[in-house]
Amino acid sequence: MTVPQPMTIINAVQDANLFGPFLGDLSTWRHWFVALSALYGLPVHPSHAKLVRDCTGRDRKRLPRGGFSTALFLTGRRSGKSRIAAIIGAFESVLAGHGAKLAKGEKGLVVVCAPTKQQARVVRNYIRAVFDAPMLKAEVVGETAEGFDLANGVGIVVLAGDWRTVRNFTLLAAIVDEAAFFGLDEESKVKNDTELIRALRPGLATVQGRLVAIKIGRAHV
Secondary structure (H helix, E strand, C coil): CCCCCCCCHHHHHHCCCCCHHHHCCHHHHHHHHHHHHHHCCCCCCHHHHHHHHHHHCCCHHHCCCCCCCEEEEEECCCCCHHHHHHHHHHHHHHCCCHHHHCCCCCCEEEEEEECCHHHHHHHHHHHHHHCCCCCCHHHEEEECCCEEEECCCEEEEEEECCCHHHCCCEEEEEEEECHHHCCCCCCCCCCCHHHHHHHHHHHHHCCCCEEEEEEECCCCC
């Protein structure tokens, strides 16, 4: 796949051949676009300065240029958080250039963790829908109930609260959905989100992959 360079996550969500069709009416996602811009170190328009300060306590002009390696998003219900998790996962797997960081024969994974199998299936289906876009269809070269293998050698894996299946792999990025609910369901193999994140960090260290956690909270973007 050939894409214009540089390709940012905002470029991708605004592109009708990439992530645009998955999100539909882009005007309803404008606050999330601000959040993604902050996460990836992209410029934030002055009109969103108050939103950035209210949600992060930071001046938009002093956000790190390279973005954040770790982020926690506190969202409201029906905020579209699982769809944004899918967008981040898709971007990190196929457009962020991680394939070049892997040694010959090494497989890198983008993992999305959810507390239960039901929630994991929701995120899996969202990610699969992202790859129905015209420029991304050919990227999926293998498919399982848990995820996908891509033409660039990267795998996308959705886990239901169990990190052990990926502990011997290089993790390019990790997205933790419904972070507040780990350990509450008998399906979950970890006691809480803190335990899960501690377990994921070593796999991310090799390529300094992003760790993004999303959970319902009082603040929302």
